[in-house]
Amino acid sequence: MRREFKFFMVIAILGLFAVSIYTVQNEEMMNFSKKQAVINSLKRSCHHVEKVHISNPFNFVKGTNKKEGVARVFNNISNLRDPIDVKINGEDQTTITQGDDFVVTIYFSDGCFEANISMWVDMNGNGIWEDDIDLLAPDTEAEIVDNDLDDEDPAVGVYQITFYGDEDGPNRVSNLGLFFVAEDAGGIDDAFLWIDPITSDYSVSGLVTPAAPNVIIAVMSSEENMWMTATGPAGNYQNFVEIEETYMVMAFDPIGVLGGMFPDTVYVDVLIDGHITGYDFNFIPGNSFIEGHVLDENGAPVVGVTVYAGGQMPGGVSTETDEFGYYNLTVIEGWWNVGFDWDSLIPDYLCADDVQVYVEDGETVTQDFLLYTTDSQIEGTVYLDDVPAAGFEIDCWSDIGGTETDSEPGGGYVLHVASEADAMGGYSIDVDIWDIPGVYVVEYYNNIMSGSTGIDFHIYTVTGGVEGHVYDSVTLEPAQDCWVNAFDGTNWFGTGIDDEGFYQLPLPNGTYEVYAQGEMYYQQTVENVVIEDEMITLDFYLDPISFDGELEGYAYEEGTTDPIEGVDVWVHSDTYSTGTYTDEFGYYHFDLPNDDYTLNAWHVNYYGVYIEDIVINNNIVQQDFEMEPVSFDGSLSGYVYEEGTTNPIISANIWVGTQGYWNWTYSDGTGYYYFDLPNGTYSLDCWKDGYLGYHVDEIVINNDNVIYDIYMVPDVGADDEELITLPISSLSQNFPNPFNPSVAGAGRSPTTTISFSLNTEITEDTEIIIYNIKGQKIRTLECDESLVTKAPMYRDYSITWDGKDDNNIPVGSGIYFYQLLIDGKPEASKKMLLLR
Numbered sequence: 001m002r003r004e005f006k007f008f009m010v011i012a013i014l015g016l017f018a019v020s021i022y023t024v025q026n027e028e029m030m031n032f033s034k035k036q037a038v039i040n041s042l043k044r045s046c047h048h049v050e051k052v053h054i055s056n057p058f059n060f061v062k063g064t065n066k067k068e069g070v071a072r073v074f075n076n077i078s079n080l081r082d083p084i085d086v087k088i089n090g091e092d093q094t095t096i097t098q099g100d101d102f103v104v105t106i107y108f109s110d111g112c113f114e115a116n117i118s119m120w121v122d123m124n125g126n127g128i129w130e131d132d133i134d135l136l137a138p139d140t141e142a143e144i145v146d147n148d149l150d151d152e153d154p155a156v157g158v159y160q161i162t163f164y165g166d167e168d169g170p171n172r173v174s175n176l177g178l179f180f181v182a183e184d185a186g187g188i189d190d191a192f193l194w195i196d197p198i199t200s201d202y203s204v205s206g207l208v209t210p211a212a213p214n215v216i217i218a219v220m221s222s223e224e225n226m227w228m229t230a231t232g233p234a235g236n237y238q239n240f241v242e243i244e245e246t247y248m249v250m251a252f253d254p255i256g257v258l259g260g261m262f263p264d265t266v267y268v269d270v271l272i273d274g275h276i277t278g279y280d281f282n283f284i285p286g287n288s289f290i291e292g293h294v295l296d297e298n299g300a301p302v303v304g305v306t307v308y309a310g311g312q313m314p315g316g317v318s319t320e321t322d323e324f325g326y327y328n329l330t331v332i333e334g335w336w337n338v339g340f341d342w343d344s345l346i347p348d349y350l351c352a353d354d355v356q357v358y359v360e361d362g363e364t365v366t367q368d369f370l371l372y373t374t375d376s377q378i379e380g381t382v383y384l385d386d387v388p389a390a391g392f393e394i395d396c397w398s399d400i401g402g403t404e405t406d407s408e409p410g411g412g413y414v415l416h417v418a419s420e421a422d423a424m425g426g427y428s429i430d431v432d433i434w435d436i437p438g439v440y441v442v443e444y445y446n447n448i449m450s451g452s453t454g455i456d457f458h459i460y461t462v463t464g465g466v467e468g469h470v471y472d473s474v475t476l477e478p479a480q481d482c483w484v485n486a487f488d489g490t491n492w493f494g495t496g497i498d499d500e501g502f503y504q505l506p507l508p509n510g511t512y513e514v515y516a517q518g519e520m521y522y523q524q525t526v527e528n529v530v531i532e533d534e535m536i537t538l539d540f541y542l543d544p545i546s547f548d549g550e551l552e553g554y555a556y557e558e559g560t561t562d563p564i565e566g567v568d569v570w571v572h573s574d575t576y577s578t579g580t581y582t583d584e585f586g587y588y589h590f591d592l593p594n595d596d597y598t599l600n601a602w603h604v605n606y607y608g609v610y611i612e613d614i615v616i617n618n619n620i621v622q623q624d625f626e627m628e629p630v631s632f633d634g635s636l637s638g639y640v641y642e643e644g645t646t647n648p649i650i651s652a653n654i655w656v657g658t659q660g661y662w663n664w665t666y667s668d669g670t671g672y673y674y675f676d677l678p679n680g681t682y683s684l685d686c687w688k689d690g691y692l693g694y695h696v697d698e699i700v701i702n703n704d705n706v707i708y709d710i711y712m713v714p715d716v717g718a719d720d721e722e723l724i725t726l727p728i729s730s731l732s733q734n735f736p737n738p739f740n741p742s743v744a745g746a747g748r749s750p751t752t753t754i755s756f757s758l759n760t761e762i763t764e765d766t767e768i769i770i771y772n773i774k775g776q777k778i779r780t781l782e783c784d785e786s787l788v789t790k791a792p793m794y795r796d797y798s799i800t801w802d803g804k805d806d807n808n809i810p811v812g813s814g815i816y817f818y819q820l821l822i823d824g825k826p827e828a829s830k831k832m833l834l835l836r
Contacts, residue, residue, distance in 0.1 A: 083187030084109045086180055093127060093192040098174040098227070098240075099165040102193060106144070106159040109186020113146040113157065116184070121214050121255055122177030122192070125233070129179045129190045135214075135255050138318075144182075145409060149384075149391035149436075170195070173216065173228040174240070197229060202272045203240040204249055206279040211235030212257045217281075219247040219272070244273045251281040258283050260317045262332050286317075286330040289364040290338055290357060294325045296373050297420060301325025302349065305371075306341035320344075333361040340369075342404070347416035349373060350401030372400050374416040376450035382407040382431060382457045384439075389459070393432040399424040419450040422668045426450070426651055431457040438462060438506050440493055447651035449669040464531040465506040466538045470497050470516050473541040478502075482518030482542065486529070507531045516540035522575070527757075545576065547591040549616035553623040554586040555601060563587070564627055568602045571614070572736050574753065574798075592616045598736050599623065605630055607660040630661060632676040634701040636708060640667040640686060643711040648672075652688040652712070655833075656699070657813035677701045685815040686710050695772055697812050731756045731820045734832045739803070751800040752832065754781075756820050767821045768799060772814065778805040803834055 085107040088094050096102050106115060119140040123133055144151070144159055153160035165171040170178060174197035181190040208215050208231050215231040217239050229239040241247065249267040261283035270279065290309055294302040307327040308318035311334050318341065321327045329338075339354030349371040359365050382392045388411025396403050398421035407413045421427060429445040442458045466486065470479045478501025485494040488510045497503045505514075511530050517523035521542035529536065551571060555564040563586025570579040573595035582588045594616050601609040606627035614623060636656060640649040648671025655664040658680035667673045679701050686694040691712040699708060732755040739752040754768055768781040781799050801818075804810050811834065819829035 082107075082110070084112070084115060084182055084184050084189050086182045086189045086191040088180065088191045088193050091191070093194075095194045095196060096171070097196050098198050099171060101162060101165050102171065103160060103162050104180050104191070105153070106182045108146060108157045108159065109184050112184040112186050114184060115144055115159070115182045117142055117144055117180065117182045120179040120181060120190075122179060123213060123257075125177060125213070127177060127192050127194070129181065129192070134179065135257070137255055145390055149389065172226060173230060174198070175232065175237070176214070176230040197238070197240045198227075198242065200240050200242055201274065202242070202244055203238050203275045204247070204270065204272050204279050205236070205238040205275070205277045206281065208235040208237065208251060208281045208283065210258065210261075210283065214255060214257055215251060215253050215281075215283075217249070217251050219249050219270075221245050221247050238275075241272055244271075246271050249279050251283075253283070260330060261285055262311075284332070286332045287362055288331050288333055288359045289328055290331055290336060290359060290367055291326070291328040291364060292366050292368040294321050294327065294369045294371060296349070296371055297418075298373075302371050304344070305349070306344040307338065307369075308341060309336040309338045311336050331359055333359060333363075338367055345371065346403055346405070347374060350398070350403055350418050350421075352401050372418040372420055374403070374418050376417050376419045378415040378417055378427065378429065378448060378450065378455055379453045380413055380455035380457065381411045382413060382459065383411060384459045385461055386458070388412070392457070392459070394429065394457075395432055396427050396429045398427045417450045419669075422449045425666045426668075429455055431459065433459060434495065437504060440506050440508065442491070447653070447666045449650045451669050452650070460508065462506045462508055462533075464509060464533045464535060465504065466512075466514055466529060466531070466536050467502075467504040468537050468539040469501040470503060470518075470540045470542060471501055472521075473543050476541075479518055479521060479540075479542055482516060482521060484514065484516045484540070486512040486514045488512050504535075509533060514538060516542060518542060520545055545593050548594045548618045549592055550590065550620045551592055551597065551599075551614060551616060551623060552587070552589040552620070553625065555582045555588070555603075556586060556624065556626050557606075558626040558628045564603060564606065566603065567606075567627070570600045571597045572600075573597050574735060577735070594618060599625075600736065601625060601627065602662075603627060604663060608662070628660075630678045633679045633703050635674065635676050635705045636682070636684075636699065636701060637672070637674040637705070638707050638709040639671040640673065640710045640712060641671060642691075643713045649688060649691070649712055652686055652691075652710075654710070655685045655815060656682045658682045662813065679703060683813045684708070684710075686712065687815065688712070691715050693772075693815065695814055731818075731830060733830055734801075734818065739832075739834060751802045752834075753798050753800050754818055755798040757797070765821075765823045768801075769819045769821055770801060771817045771819065772811070778811055778816075780806060 087105045089096070089102055090105070106117070108115060119137045120129060120131070120134045121137060123135055146157060146159055147154060150161060151159050152162060163171055170176065174195050176195045178193045179190045180193070181188065204219060211234050213231055213233045215235070216228055217231065217237045218226060218228045219239055219241055220226045227239060227241050229237050231237045247270050249270050251263045253261070264282045264284050267279055294305060294307065296302055301321070301323065302325050303321055303323055305321050306318050307321065307329065308316055309329045309331055310316035311331060317329050317331060319327050319329055335356060335358050337354050337356055340351055342351045345351050352369050352371055355367055357365050357367055378396065382389050382394070390407050390409045390411065392407045394405050394407065394413050394415060396415045396417065400418065400421050403415055403417060405413050405415050415429070417427060426447045426449045429448055431441055433439050433441055439459050439461050442460070443456065445455055448455060466484070470482045470484065471477065472479050478499065479497070483494055483496045484503045484505055485492060486505060486507055493505060493507055495503050495505045509531050511528060513525060513527050514529045515523050515525040521544055524540050524542055526538060529538065555567045556562060557564055563582070563584070565582055565584045565586060567582040567586070567588070568579065569582060569588045570577065571590055571592065576593055576595060578590060580588050580590065597614040597616060599609070599611040599614055606629055609625045609627055611623065611625065614621060640652045640654070641647060642649055648667070650667055650669050650671060652667040653664065654667065654673045656662065656675055656677065661678060661680065663675055665673050665675060682699040682701065684696050684699055692715050694710055694712050699706060734752045734754045736752060766783040768783060769777055770779040770781070772778055779801065781801060783797065783799055813834055816832050816834055817829055818832060
């Protein structure tokens with residue numbers, strides 16, 4: 001369901017593509033780094049679009065009154081109407097002006113409460129739906145259910161949806177005729193909409209070759225205001241805009257009337273100061289190819305699934321795999337995002353991630369895919385204000401692929417999943433409420449195994465929360481790629497921002513720490529935000545990160561020049577941290593602000609690397625490193641049970657570590673876990689919500705296979721990580737995390753820094769208490785003015801821990817908790833990882 005009404009989605013994200021692609025005036029080709037930036041933007045754009053869907057193809061409509069939190073449960077009342085009838089603004093045929101709103105209403109046939117809907121483009125301009133002449137817009141067929149989440153009309157047997165003109169949807173495309181077709185068990189009907197252009201003193205015109213109707217011409221201002229029109233039968237167009245301004249002018253073919261051809265140009269910085277002409281587009285056939293095979297986990301071909309490629313020019317191409325699982329896409333030179341139409345895979349396969357490839361002029365690039373067959377299910381129910389609710393999208397992903405579904409009438413949902421993901425931590429599952437105003441969800445799930453049931457979501461409507469804008473503190477313009485989170489001491493809530501920097505975050509009543517951050521900005525936090533049944537305006541002005549230098553290098557196997565792919569590389573300082581993975585050449589790269597950094601590198605087949613004192617000071621630092629390969633001499637395995645029983649605990653976190661090597665996994669659907677390990681003496685930690693933490697030392701691997709079962713005690717009290725929030729402080733995550741005191745040189749003892757903030761003066765009874773995973777106190781750090789270092793970037797104080805207990809004895813590797821106490825009262829706690 002994720003790619004329904006792709007035509008409208010392509011229009012909606014065109015501006016995002018264009019801004020990223022054509023940043024340099026009149027440049028037709030970009031260098032490698034700029035092309036990579038385009039791909040990254042493309043990934044973000046596609047990901048955003050994929051997350052929009054709620055329950056029907058009109059899901060991109062925002063700001064409607066259809067989502068005000070009323071849980072509707074339809075019944076069997078019938079009004080004995082005629083067969084299905086479709087109206088647009090109350091008419092069978094109507095005309096609007098570009099930018100106007102319009103309303104689509106479906107009157108179901110007598111006794112029917114479900115229908116299939118689709119959208120067709122009028123190819124000959126006669127206003128009569130002819131399915132042998134007119135074109136079905138790709139991926140626009142969907143199901144609607146009376147009184148589902150998006151139905152604006154609560155009357156039984158009537159379905160209504162509004163298209164708003166201030167969105168980049170069909171309302172913004174002039175010279176376009178559209179049919180909305182609906183079919184239920186009682187019949188089929190259509191309604192026709194024609195969209196006239198606005199009238200103004202400013203327009204751009206030209207021709208498209210080969211001549212074809214319904215090729216889309218788009219113009220976009222620097223503020224991303226978009227105006228679009230469709231070509232006429234002779235390929236001519238005239239695109240009107242509201243004001244005199246400089247625009248970008250581009251063409252694309254979203255419904256494929258030109259058979260997969262590509263525009264040869266985009267016009268940048270076009271001043272539309274009257275009725276200007278001569279902006280023509282030639283569409284050319286591709287002469288490069290992306291091919292490959294799509295196979296399942298057993299090597300069998302996957303037949304009849306849709307593979308697409310989206311490029312750096314607007315538009316894309318798609319095809320289906322043949323009986324051998326083979327596909328071949330004709331493209332032009334450039335970067336391409338290659339992936340699948342999810343609807344062609346679900347429910348039979350998990351959907352693999354997209355892959356970016358670069359294709360030279362005239363070149364053929366091979367890109368094979370592995371898909372996993374779904375052989376199991378995960379089930380649950382969605383509730384809205386404690387009433388089962390249909391129409392919510394459930395998203396599910398794992399290391400080997402993802403899937404999705406919608407909740408059905410009665411609120412139930414079924415995800416078709418592959419059991420092979422269980423060995424890699426299972427699935428993360430959430431319910432998509434990002435575009436629904438006034439609601440929040442209680443649950444978010446990680447490490448869910450195939451076969452699980454009762455994975456329920458409870459969504460609640462609220463009238464309170466925070467809203468406002470996020471700005472760049474230097475330019476005072478809306479910030480980009482940022483998000484806002486709120487934390488009440490137990491639960492996290494979050495949302496993104498729109499192109500204007502606006503956000504709205506519904507919250508239940510309570511006291512919150514609210515913070516904003518982004519990929520290019522330092523975090524800003526506002527504490528003690530009290531919500532009581534009303535929206536509070538809270539604007540943020542984020543300081544941009546100045547990336548003054550670079551850190552790059554290669555990971556090699558020790559004693560060789562063999563690169564290591566997939567090394568998890570993290571760098572961190574007191575104010576900034578980020579991570580990446582090495583590529584097939586072992587290469588990694590970071591743009592960094594000036595600071596003193598520590599690098600951690602980890603790979604399951606190698607001993608870890610820890611490098612300190614990497615100084616970035618307006619320079620480029622080359623930091624290669626070698627990793628010693630691990631010889632897996634033995635193994636550790638067992639089951640995780642509830643204490644005193646043989647009831648398995650699934651999705652428990654299990655971590656093992658020894659000098660220089662550590663790894664983690666999860667218990668599967670039977671409670672089983674397994675590690676291949678090098679010889680050594682290990683610590684083991686196991687934890688899961690609802691149980692007390694479990695820790696054991698001195699597990700020895702010596703060329704043998706050790707079996708060790710874990711018995712966990714249910715936690716009938718507070719969670720180890722529950723925060724008891726008082727209105728006077730906050731506690732930050734320690735840096736670095738994980739940390740390794742064992743790498744100290746002569747006279748040195750690497751530490752981790754724990755930071756916190758106070759809104760009052762520090763008292764003599766302020767302490768940081770460190771506990772092991774069993775809850776035993778091992779160290780007390782007195783936080784008076786003589787011991788605490790003032791750290792303005794943390795808004796108050798920081799203190800260090802050297803990995804030793806109160807007797808100055810080094811503690812072992814494992815999971816630890818640290819808790820801030822003020823005047824003997826627990827304020828907050830967090831978890832950290834120590835490695836030796």
